[in-house]
Amino acid sequence: MASEQAALPADLDGHRAYLYRYAMLQLRDSNRADDVVQETLLAALESRSAFAGRSSVKTWLTGILKHKITDLIRKQAREVAVDSQDTGDDPEESRSYADQFFEQARRDHWHSEPRAWEDPERSFEQKRFWETFEHCAASLPAQTAQVFAMREFMGLGTDEICQAMGITATNCWVILYRARMALKECLELNWFGERPSRDN
Amino acid sequence: MKLQYFYRTLNGLSCRQASEMVSQSLDRQLGLIERWRLYVHLRLCQACRNFSGQMGFLRKAARKHPLFSDRDD
Numbered sequence: 705m706a707s708e709q710a711a712l713p714a715d716l717d718g719h720r721a722y723l724y725r726y727a728m729l730q731l732r733d734s735n736r737a738d739d740v741v742q743e744t745l746l747a748a749l750e751s752r753s754a755f756a757g758r759s760s761v762k763t764w765l766t767g768i769l770k771h772k773i774t775d776l777i778r779k780q781a782r783e784v785a786v787d788s789q790d791t792g793d794d795p796e797e798s799r800s801y802a803d804q805f806f807e808q809a810r811r812d813h814w815h816s817e818p819r820a821w822e823d824p825e826r827s828f829e830q831k832r833f834w835e836t837f838e839h840c841a842a843s844l845p846a847q848t849a850q851v852f853a854m855r856e857f858m859g860l861g862t863d864e865i866c867q868a869m870g871i872t873a874t875n876c877w878v879i880l881y882r883a884r885m886a887l888k889e890c891l892e893l894n895w896f897g898e899r900p901s902r903d904n
Numbered sequence: 905m906k907l908q909y910f911y912r913t914l915n916g917l918s919c920r921q922a923s924e925m926v927s928q929s930l931d932r933q934l935g936l937i938e939r940w941r942l943y944v945h946l947r948l949c950q951a952c953r954n955f956s957g958q959m960g961f962l963r964k965a966a967r968k969h970p971l972f973s974d975r976d977d
Binding site: 805806834856877881885 | 951
C-alpha cells in the first residue's frame with residue numbers, strides 16, 4: 705500500500721487534503737475517509753487516459769470520490785441492516801426530537817417562534833461562518849448527518865439516498881427534517897444569535 | 905381569539921405540520937392540496953414564513969459551501 709501511495713504523481717496527490725476533508729464530512733471516520741481517498745486516487749491513476757480534460761482535475765477527482773463514498777455508504781447500510789438497526793435514528797425518534805420545538809397544548813404552535821435572520825447571505829463571505837456550519841453539520845447524529853450530506857452537499861435525490869441507505873422515502877424526509885431543524889437551531893445559537901434579536 | 909389563530913385552525917394545519925411540509929418541499933413536489941394549505945398557512949403565519957426563509961437559506965448555504973461548490977480555488 706505504501707509503495708502505491710508513493711507512486712502517485714504530485715498533480716493527483718496534491719488534491720489529497722481536499723478529498724480527505726470532503727470524505728470526512730460525509731463519513732466522519734478518518735480510517736474510512738483515508739481509504740476512500742486512496743481508492744479514488746488509485747482509480748484516477750488507472751483511468752487517467754480516459755480523463756479528457758473536459759473538467760478540472762479537482763472536479764474529476766471529486767466525481768470519482770462521490771461514487772466511492774456512495775458505494776461505501778451502500779455497503780455500510782447493508783451491514784447495518786444485518787446487525788439490527790439501533791442507530792437511534794429511526795423516524796419515530798426523529799419525530800419526537802421535533803417535539804421540543806412545538807407546544808402541543810397550543811395546537812403544535814412554535815415553542816419559540818423562528819425569527820427572520822437578517823441578511824443571512826452576507827455570512828457566506830465569512831470563513832468563520834463556514835466553520836460554524838461545518839461544526840453544526842458534524843454534530844448531527846451519524847445517520848442524520850450522512851443523509852443530510854448526501855442530499856445537500858452531494859445533491860443526490862431522495863430516491864438515490866433511500867437506495868443507498870436502505871430506508872424508505874418517508875424515513876428519508878423525516879431524517880432530513882430533523883437535520884434541518886437541528887442545523888437551524890445550531891446556527892441560531894452559534895451564529896445568528898450573536899446578533900441582537902429584534903423580537904422577543 | 906385572535907383572527908389569525910382562528911384562520912389557522914380553520915385551515916387545519918399546525919405550525920408543526922407546516923414546518924414539515926416546508927422541509928419536504930425541498931425534497932419532493934408537494935401535491936396541489938398540500939401546496940394550497942401550506943400557502944394559506946404561510947400567508948397567515950410570520951413565524952413559519954421566517955422558518956421557510958431559514959430552510960431556503962440552509963439549502964443555499966450547503967450548495968455554496970466552498971468545499972462543495974465545483975469551483976476551483
